[in-house]
Amino acid sequence: MDSIENFRQFRRQSKKGILVIYLNLIYKALKAFWLLLIIFIQKFSNISETTIFYIYLGVGGLLLFFLIRAYLIFKNFQFKIENQHFILKKGIFKKTSISIPFDRIQNINFKQNIIQQLINVHEVNIETAGSSKAEISIKALSFKAASALKNAVAIDEYTREVENKETIKPLLKVGFKALMKVSLTENHLQSLVLLFAILAGFYQQISEISGGLGKEGILDSYIFKNNAALESSVFLIVGLLLLLTVIAVISSVVRVLLRHFNLRVYLKDNALEIYQGLVTKKSIVLKKDKVQHITISHNPIKKKLGISFITFKQAISGKVKKKQDKIIKIVGCKKEQIVVITDLLFPNENLEAKNKHFSNVYFKFRLYLRSIAFLGVLNVLLVVFQEGNLVFLGNLLLLPMVVFFVELKFKKRYYILNENVIVLNAGSIETHRTYLPFFKVQNIQLKQTILQAKREVVDVVFQTASGKIKIPCIAMVNAQEIYNYTLFKVETSLKSWM
Numbered sequence: 001m002d003s004i005e006n007f008r009q010f011r012r013q014s015k016k017g018i019l020v021i022y023l024n025l026i027y028k029a030l031k032a033f034w035l036l037l038i039i040f041i042q043k044f045s046n047i048s049e050t051t052i053f054y055i056y057l058g059v060g061g062l063l064l065f066f067l068i069r070a071y072l073i074f075k076n077f078q079f080k081i082e083n084q085h086f087i088l089k090k091g092i093f094k095k096t097s098i099s100i101p102f103d104r105i106q107n108i109n110f111k112q113n114i115i116q117q118l119i120n121v122h123e124v125n126i127e128t129a130g131s132s133k134a135e136i137s138i139k140a141l142s143f144k145a146a147s148a149l150k151n152a153v154a155i156d157e158y159t160r161e162v163e164n165k166e167t168i169k170p171l172l173k174v175g176f177k178a179l180m181k182v183s184l185t186e187n188h189l190q191s192l193v194l195l196f197a198i199l200a201g202f203y204q205q206i207s208e209i210s211g212g213l214g215k216e217g218i219l220d221s222y223i224f225k226n227n228a229a230l231e232s233s234v235f236l237i238v239g240l241l242l243l244l245t246v247i248a249v250i251s252s253v254v255r256v257l258l259r260h261f262n263l264r265v266y267l268k269d270n271a272l273e274i275y276q277g278l279v280t281k282k283s284i285v286l287k288k289d290k291v292q293h294i295t296i297s298h299n300p301i302k303k304k305l306g307i308s309f310i311t312f313k314q315a316i317s318g319k320v321k322k323k324q325d326k327i328i329k330i331v332g333c334k335k336e337q338i339v340v341i342t343d344l345l346f347p348n349e350n351l352e353a354k355n356k357h358f359s360n361v362y363f364k365f366r367l368y369l370r371s372i373a374f375l376g377v378l379n380v381l382l383v384v385f386q387e388g389n390l391v392f393l394g395n396l397l398l399l400p401m402v403v404f405f406v407e408l409k410f411k412k413r414y415y416i417l418n419e420n421v422i423v424l425n426a427g428s429i430e431t432h433r434t435y436l437p438f439f440k441v442q443n444i445q446l447k448q449t450i451l452q453a454k455r456e457v458v459d460v461v462f463q464t465a466s467g468k469i470k471i472p473c474i475a476m477v478n479a480q481e482i483y484n485y486t487l488f489k490v491e492t493s494l495k496s497w498m
Contacts, residue, residue: 006145006148007081007152008082010078010079011078011079011080012077013074013077013138013139013140014141014142014145015074016121016140017074017121017139018071019115019140020121020123020139021073021074022070024139025066025069026066029062029066069092073092076090076091076095077089077138079136079138084101084102085102086100086105087099087100088100088136100128100136102153104128105126105127106128106290106314106315107126107286107290108125108126108149108150108285109124109125109282109283109284110122110146110281110283111124111281112280113279113280114279114280116139116140117281119140120142120143121140121141122140122143123137123138123141124141124150125138126138126153168266170265171265171266171272171340171341172263172264172330172332172333172337173263173264173265174260174262174263174332176261179256179260179331181305181332182307182309182332183252183253183255183256183257184253185299185301185302185305186252186255187252187299187430188245188248188249257278258278258280259278260329261276261277262275262276262277262278263275263330263331265337267344270287270288271285271286272285272286272341273286274286274328284328286312288344288345290314290315291314291345292314292315292440292464292465292466293466293469294311294313294341294345295310295311295313295432295433295434295435296308296309296433296435297311297430297432297433298430298431299429300429303431307332307334308333309329309331310333310338310341311328311329312330314328314465315465315466345435346420346435349418349419351416351423354416354417354418354423355416356414356415356416356425357474357478359410359413359471359473360457360473360474362455362457362473363410363472363473366472366473367409367410368406371405371406375395375398375399378398379391379394379395405428408429409426412425412426412428413472415471417482417485420439422435422436422462422482423435423436424436424469436464436469438485438490438493439490439495440465441464441486441489442463444483445460445461445463446458446459446460446476446479446483456476457473457475458473458474458476459472459474460474460483462486
C-alpha cells in the first residue's frame with residue numbers, strides 16, 4: 001500500500017501509463033490528419049497494391065515510433081516530494097525539472113477517461129494559480145497511489161481525501177432526472193452557437209483539403225445549388241429552424257450529461273469535494289481560501305423549479321484567455337444548499353439585508369446607444385445585399401426585443417454593499433449574482449469616458465486574481481466611497497487572498 005514515505009525518492013507512474021501515453025499520441029495524430037484518413041478510405045479502391053503496401057509500412061513505422069516515444073516519455077517522467085515541494089523531472093532530449101512549493105498548489109484533481117477506467121488507473125492533475133492548465137499531469141496512478149500523493153501534497157487537513165464516501169451523506173447529489181431538468185433549462189442558444197463553431201471548423205478543413213486536391217469548385221457549386229433550393233421553399237426554412245432548435249436542445253442535454261453526470265458534492269471542514277463526469281470522470285477539491293469569488297445564476301425556468309448553478313472562480317494567470325479561466329461549476333443547487341455554500345465562504349455575513357444601489361440612468365442610455373448602432377449596421381448590410389424588403393420586417397421584430405432586453409438589463413444591474421463583501425447583480429434573461437470579498441481585491445480603478453464626465457458618473461473596476469469585475473455607470477460620489485472603503489479593507493485585512 002502506498003504511503004507518504006513512498007514519495008521521498010524519485011518514482012515513476014504505473015507501467016500502464018505507457019498505454020495511456022501511447023493512445024494519447026495516436027489520438028493527437030488522428031485528430032490532426034482525420035480528413036486524410038477519410039480521403040484514403042474513399043480512394044482505397046483506386047490505389048495500387050504497391051502504394052497500399054508502402055502506406056501500411058509507413059503507418060506501421062509511425063505506430064512503432066509512437067510506442068518508442070511513449071516508453072521514453074514514461075521512463076523519463078519521475079517525481080518526488082522533498083522539503084514541502086513537489087519535484088518533477090521529464091523530457092526525452094530536452095530535460096525539464098520543475099519544483100512547485102505546496103503553498104502555490106491550487107488544486108489536486110483526479111480524472112479518468114474511458115481508457116483509464118478500463119485499465120483502472122487515475123490521472124492526477126496538479127494546478128497552480130499562475131497556469132492556464134494543469135501544471136503537472138500524471139497520466140496513470142492507482143487509486144491508492146493517487147490518494148497517497150494527494151494526502152502527501154495536502155498542506156491542510158481539509159484537503160485530504162474523503163474516506164468511506166458511501167457512508168457520508170453528500171451536500172448535493174444530482175441524479176439523472178434532476179440533471180435532465182438542468183439540461184432542459186440551459187441556454188440552448190449557446191449550445192447552438194458552439195455547434196455552429198464546430199461545423200465551421202469542419203467546413204474550413206474540408207475546404208482546405210478540397211483546395212489542395214483542386215476540387216474547391218465542386219464544393220462551392222454544391223453549396224450554391226442547395227442554398228438556392230432552400231431560399232425558394234418556406235417549408236424547408238421552417239423545417240430547418242425546427243431542426244436547429246431540436247439539435248440545440250439535444251446538444252445541451254448531451255453537454256450537461258457528459259460533464260455533470262452523477263454529480264456529488266461533499267462538504268468537509270473548509271473545502272468542497274466535487275465528483276462528476278460520464279465519459280471522463282473528475283474529482284475536484286475546492287478549497288475555501290483558493291476561491292476568489294462566486295456567482296449564483298438562474299433563469300426564469302430554473303427559478304420556477306427552485307434550482308440554480310454556482311460558478312467558482314479561482315486565481316488565474318494574467319495571460320489566460322476567458323475560455324481557459326479556471327471555473328468550477330455546480331449545477332442543480334437548491335436554496336438550502338446555496339445557503340450552506342455561502343455560509344462556508346462568507347460566514348456571519350447577512351448578504352440580503354442591505355439596500356440595493358442601481359446604476360445611473362446613463363447606463364440605460366449607453367445600452368440603447370449600442371443597440372441602435374447594431375441595428376444601424378444590420379440595416380445597412382440588408383440594403384447592401386439587396387434585402388431591403390426585410391428591413392421593415394426586421395426592425396418590426398427587433399425593436400421591441402431591444403427595448404425589452406435593455407430595460408430588463410438595466411433593472412437587474414445593481415450592487416449591495418456589506419461590511420466585508422460586495423454583491424453585484426447583473427443579467428437579462430439569466431440573472432447572475434456575484435459575491436466578492438473585499439480582501440480578495442488586488443486593484444481597484446475608476447474609469448470615465450468624456451460623456452460620463454459630463455454626467456458625473458464613472459465605472460468601478462475591481463481587479464482580482466481571477467479577472468475583472470465591473471460596476472458600470474454609478475455616481476462619482478458613490479464610486480469614491482467604494483474606492484476608499486475597498487482600499488481600507490484591503491490594507492487592514494490580515495486574511496490571505498490565496
